[in-house]
Amino acid sequence: MKLAVCISHVPDTATKITIGADGKSIDTTGVNYIIGPYDEYAIEAALRLKEKMTGEVVVISLGGDAHKESLRKALAMGADKAVLLKDASPRDSFSVARAVADYLKEFSPDITFFGKQAVDYDNSAVGLMVAEMLGLPSAAVVVKFEVKDGSLLAEREIEGGHEVVEVKLPAVLTMQKGEYEPRYPSLKGIMAAKSKPIEERQPSASSPKVEILSMLKPPPKPAGKIVGTDASAVPELVRLLHEEAKVI
Amino acid sequence: MSKFQGVDYYNIDDHFSEEELLIRTTVREFVEDNVLPIIEKHYEAGTFPSDLIPKMAELGLFGPTLPQRYGCAEVNNVAYGLMMQELERGDSGVRSFASVQSGLVMYPIYTFGSEEQKDYWLPKLASGEKIGCFGLTEPDYGSNPGGMITRAEKRGGAFVLNGAKMWITNGSIADVAVVWAKLDGEIRGFLVEKGTKGFEAPEMRGKHSLRASVTSELVFQDCEIPESNLLPKSGGLKSPLMCLTQARYGIAWGALGSAMACYDTALRYSQSRIQFGKPIASFQMIQEKLVHMLTEITKAQLMCLQLGRLKDQGKAKFTQVSMAKRNNVYHALEIARMAREILGANGILNEYPIMRHSANLESVKTYEGTHEMHTLIIGEDITGIGAFA
Ligand SMILES: Cc1cc2nc3c(=O)[nH]c(=O)nc-3n(C[C@H](O)[C@H](O)[C@H](O)COP(=O)(O)OP(=O)(O)OC[C@H]3O[C@@H](n4cnc5c(N)ncnc54)[C@H](O)[C@@H]3O)c2cc1C
Numbered sequence: 136m137k138l139a140v141c142i143s144h145v146p147d148t149a150t151k152i153t154i155g156a157d158g159k160s161i162d163t164t165g166v167n168y169i170i171g172p173y174d175e176y177a178i179e180a181a182l183r184l185k186e187k188m189t190g191e192v193v194v195i196s197l198g199g200d201a202h203k204e205s206l207r208k209a210l211a212m213g214a215d216k217a218v219l220l221k222d223a224s225p226r227d228s229f230s231v232a233r234a235v236a237d238y239l240k241e242f243s244p245d246i247t248f249f250g251k252q253a254v255d256y257d258n259s260a261v262g263l264m265v266a267e268m269l270g271l272p273s274a275a276v277v278v279k280f281e282v283k284d285g286s287l288l289a290e291r292e293i294e295g296g297h298e299v300v301e302v303k304l305p306a307v308l309t310m311q312k313g314e315y316e317p318r319y320p321s322l323k324g325i326m327a328a329k330s331k332p333i334e335e336r337q338p339s340a341s342s343p344k345v346e347i348l349s350m351l352k353p354p355p356k357p358a359g360k361i362v363g364t365d366a367s368a369v370p371e372l373v374r375l376l377h378e379e380a381k382v383i
Numbered sequence: 384m385s386k387f388q389g390v391d392y393y394n395i396d397d398h399f400s401e402e403e404l405l406i407r408t409t410v411r412e413f414v415e416d417n418v419l420p421i422i423e424k425h426y427e428a429g430t431f432p433s434d435l436i437p438k439m440a441e442l443g444l445f446g447p448t449l450p451q452r453y454g455c456a457e458v459n460n461v462a463y464g465l466m467m468q469e470l471e472r473g474d475s476g477v478r479s480f481a482s483v484q485s486g487l488v489m490y491p492i493y494t495f496g497s498e499e500q501k502d503y504w505l506p507k508l509a510s511g512e513k514i515g516c517f518g519l520t521e522p523d524y525g526s527n528p529g530g531m532i533t534r535a536e537k538r539g540g541a542f543v544l545n546g547a548k549m550w551i552t553n554g555s556i557a558d559v560a561v562v563w564a565k566l567d568g569e570i571r572g573f574l575v576e577k578g579t580k581g582f583e584a585p586e587m588r589g590k591h592s593l594r595a596s597v598t599s600e601l602v603f604q605d606c607e608i609p610e611s612n613l614l615p616k617s618g619g620l621k622s623p624l625m626c627l628t629q630a631r632y633g634i635a636w637g638a639l640g641s642a643m644a645c646y647d648t649a650l651r652y653s654q655s656r657i658q659f660g661k662p663i664a665s666f667q668m669i670q671e672k673l674v675h676m677l678t679e680i681t682k683a684q685l686m687c688l689q690l691g692r693l694k695d696q697g698k699a700k701f702t703q704v705s706m707a708k709r710n711n712v713y714h715a716l717e718i719a720r721m722a723r724e725i726l727g728a729n730g731i732l733n734e735y736p737i738m739r740h741s742a743n744l745e746s747v748k749t750y751e752g753t754h755e756m757h758t759l760i761i762g763e764d765i766t767g768i769g770a771f772a
Contacts, residue, residue: 147386149388211405319409319413319442320405320409321442321456322406322443322444322456322458322462322466323455323456325456325458326456
């Protein structure tokens, strides 16, 4: 099976974000980048499928040279090959999806995996846009799946429960935390990754559909209120939580 | 609390390769997920977290610098050092387990063993299927192992061992012991398997340090082992000392891990603990402590990096390894104690890792050559005069 995993290279979730001087992007100094956490489930899902059915796992990322760090980690986890669609300029979801779709058209994998969302812009858009652009069936927010002849059964998370859907292959899946807890790259895997190829490609260009006008920090939290410091304050606290904060 | 982000005041990360950094991150995450949540419980109970053994093996943490043909990763010494640093940020006992398995068991089998011994033992030790220990120290011979009493005698097609070892890490859980004994007056290495008649390995109790690690006696009473269990290329005190150089190298990095854990904890605590209406980090005496800690960590990092590069070029002298072990453990212990002071009463609680590191480092300062012995080793090197006796 040909399996593609599209990964993002995003600020570590523990990063304290500050807005850059232009007011439209983040200040990247000192920011540590990682593979998007949901993309790691996608990598793990693809690797387990490959180990069960044999095949090839190719990881793909669109971005600058810095993305090689994440691609290298995916290779160390066990992916066979990496492709960097090399373009460091900012792109919106649409133009990322367009370039990825153009590349995938040529590569034509049986299953293409994405994380359910990238944790930088949180758009949850690229995976499903790619499916649409390629005219492929898709299942989003998948926690578990099983491949059958020519199709797959995917268990998806929906509000308050799960739903099982069947999609014909080739297909696109966007992955959610569930069955596929990502493995650590082993020391052997890390050493082996050194000799695995990272192919660089020029991604197709397209004009963006969305322009970022400004970025704002959430408004500062108002100061807390001390209702009292002993047990006599409890009834008042309960009343406030119930009537003002409306959380109980 | 946000995750540990490493300590790198001098942009030393610029000098590590992509693989070295990925190995560090991987072991850091492994420790974060698998060691930190369970270690206090084991420390209190005085047990080694043996669940970690297969997981560490899967990551490739045993004998990682040895050749791939034995199932090892064949990483360089700098990567090995970074891995030890991260393990000891978890706990010195966990790092000790990896040090013994790699530097004191796999290394001597690889260096002094026959092809058959290497082919049989190394893959099993790398995969964690077998555990090893290293028996050099005796009740009456610690800093002066050359005086050891344990003897091997050739009887027919076998060797017979008599004597006792003490303070042996992993002793009671080991499948194989690398035992140093005198054969016709010369120190040689022998492999003794668990369950061999005349061999017992009772666990030592009552430690206030390195509690999440097994420490044992090894007792040999007319213990007969096959002739093929001699490590053929071992000979003289130099052989066990070569093993110690490997393990000491790992300790030099490991101590950095403990120091980083203590510094990081103290820095965060000082920024949030309020006294006299201000965070204690705003007092000059607290800042002085933090600056001292960070400066010593930075110096130790630079020392380790250069030592590792020298070792990778085959140029590191054992006296240079002594200097890094001596310095880094000394300052790690000092940093642990300062961190304890910064946390005040909280510093003694097991809610924070400091007291555990501090107690552990007392062992680390003594084993693999005490602070004083390393002073004498370097002293002899620079003056040409041995001052051991
Ligand atoms: C937790 C733990 C685990 C260990 N694991 C192992 C293991 O796996 N395998 C193993 O073989 N050993 C192990 N050891 C033993 C360790 O290596 C010894 O404890 C160490 O070498 C010191 O020996 P000693 O304790 O007998 O101290 P001694 O040699 O009795 O020293 C006592 C004091 O005298 C000082 N001293 C001794 N000689 C001199 C001198 N000439 N000049 C100045 N000062 C001197 C020492 O520096 C020290 O301060 C372990 C020890 C501990 C605590």
